[in-house]
Amino acid sequence: MAEVRIENLRKSFGAVEVLKDIDLTVEDGSFVVLVGPSGCGKSTLLRSIAGLEPVSGGTITIGGRKVNDLPPAQREIAMVFQSYALYPHMDVAANMGFGLRFARTPKAEIEARVAEAARILQLEPLLKRRPRELSGGQRQRVAIGRAIVRKPQVFLFDEPLSNLDAALRINTRVEIAKLHKLLAATIVYVTHDQVEAMTLADKIVVMNQGRIEQQGKPLDLYYRPANLFVAGFIGSPAMNFIAGQVTQGGIDLGPDGAVTLAGLTAAAVGSRVTLGIRPEHVRIADGEGGLRLSATVELVERLGEAGYVHLRLPSGTVAVAEIRGETSLRTGDRTSLALDPTHLHLFGPDGRRMV
């Protein structure tokens, strides 16, 4: 396994820049997940690493070797595609051994490696079947098997679970996590599903409009998002944002009221800021206090062990509060919210996090 280092990577299609100055290091043996909304460039970045897309500038290094000008087969990578991309006219064993056949690997070794991968993935009874005789989950495993037999330096996964149904997706997710441990593999994994990202990743890379917005450990991104985009993208339901202005000793939220907040520098007074707080850090509570806002209930979603109350603040901003257990709140009720001061996020006028 090897480290992947990406420096100043740029990629444009004509005048459209799809990747702008990407700097990213995937440590040896780590699991890096690229997330972002569709069109953010995450798949293009993955395909650039694979060598399926030529890049416009910058360098890609795999295991200390610059691979910019190498074809995919010589980059020592293996890729698992969203549609699995199994060859329909070959059986499972041939599908897995196809790349090795073209690399002139001796037949005995191909067989040994295919058998090994089949053992790991429990595909042994299926080796002589064609892809169309397999279920979605089995096809997925064959696609992973095809990657394993190549003994690559890096595994690349392009939204591998999005064609599976919900139950199978959870199973396969666990399988992939186990496989990562078992093979001590370096993995770059693209998804738009943040549960996959949070559970699988050693490092999450959040991308938006061709840029890396933030990279870091899953919980770091969750608790200390670097900017409004990451704050809004990571976490479900999304973080609440309330616009305001810094005053002496607090933040004026306009018609929504004001909150007192220590630790703001005097220089910040007067600047427009956005207050962010996650639904689980908003409590429904009557009474008054420094971090209380009044609101009207718009909708109550009950999920059983938890629930979400959608509220409208006087300014018209919509906020969501998480509740535990049952609630007597109903649409139209007036109530007040208590914000947990230790979990407040503050973003400046440029969208960056303020300390």
Place this chain on the structure above:
Amino acid sequence: MPQGTFLRLLVFFLGPALLVYSVFSIYPLLATILNSLYSHQRDGSYLWNGLGNFQTLLFDPTWSVPFWNALKNNFIFFLIHMCVQNPVGLLLAALLSLPRLRFRATYRTLIFMPTMLSVVVIGFAWQLILSPLWGIAKMFLQTFGLGFLFAPWLGLESSALITVSLISVWQFVGIPMILIYTALLAIPDELVDAATVDGLNQFQAFVWVKLPLIWPTIGLVSILTFVNNFNAFDLVYAMKGALAGPNFATDIMGTLFYRTFFGNQLQLGDPSMGSAVATMMLLIILIGVMAYLFLVQRRIQRYSF
């Protein structure tokens, strides 16, 4: 459902199609076969002749020599289509599906254009092009100092059939191209990406991944070619007339049938012998299609992506 209602529905839905097919397809077919078993008399009457017409056609030198000649020519006609038209169609389709090709739609339209033109126009145009007197083919070759290569191809017994076949290939190459092109488009890009990661170049990916997936289409194109070639008539008739000259060098089943059934110059039309020729054509096509269905079609796997 009551029996009566079911029958009425059956008649309502199947009736029209059954009627049209019966009147315009099944009846003429059966009538032709029946006709071929009679002998047409000078006075216009018909006498039962059993398989006599076929015996004459296959074994009496007056009839059998032209028959075997036409059949041989027709097979050559077909083989040239199989060896030139379909591989070229495949090649053009592969080129058209190259990812970074510009003016794709223009090429596609231009290549397909001759297919939409009338055979008579094509025949006439090529006769002018190839004319030894004023044809541009001769002048074109002379411009490059290759004038010695020119010959009156359409007028030589040795080259007339090949020339006519190639003109037909030129006209119809758009059909295999468009059918195979469509099949190639249906192959997902990710499959080619997977092959690229597996170390195949574009050409190898075509041979090892795409080609196996378009065999069903190539099979279909082949059988269409076979049926069309053995029913061909118009191009030869337009360029060489019913006598399919020189010295019957371009005579195929269609032109032989035309002369036999309708008559030509000194040859009197003979509906019975004509029907016998038509029945032989039907049999040949039937054997070809059956062989394809039972020997080839069954071994071809179809894939959904």
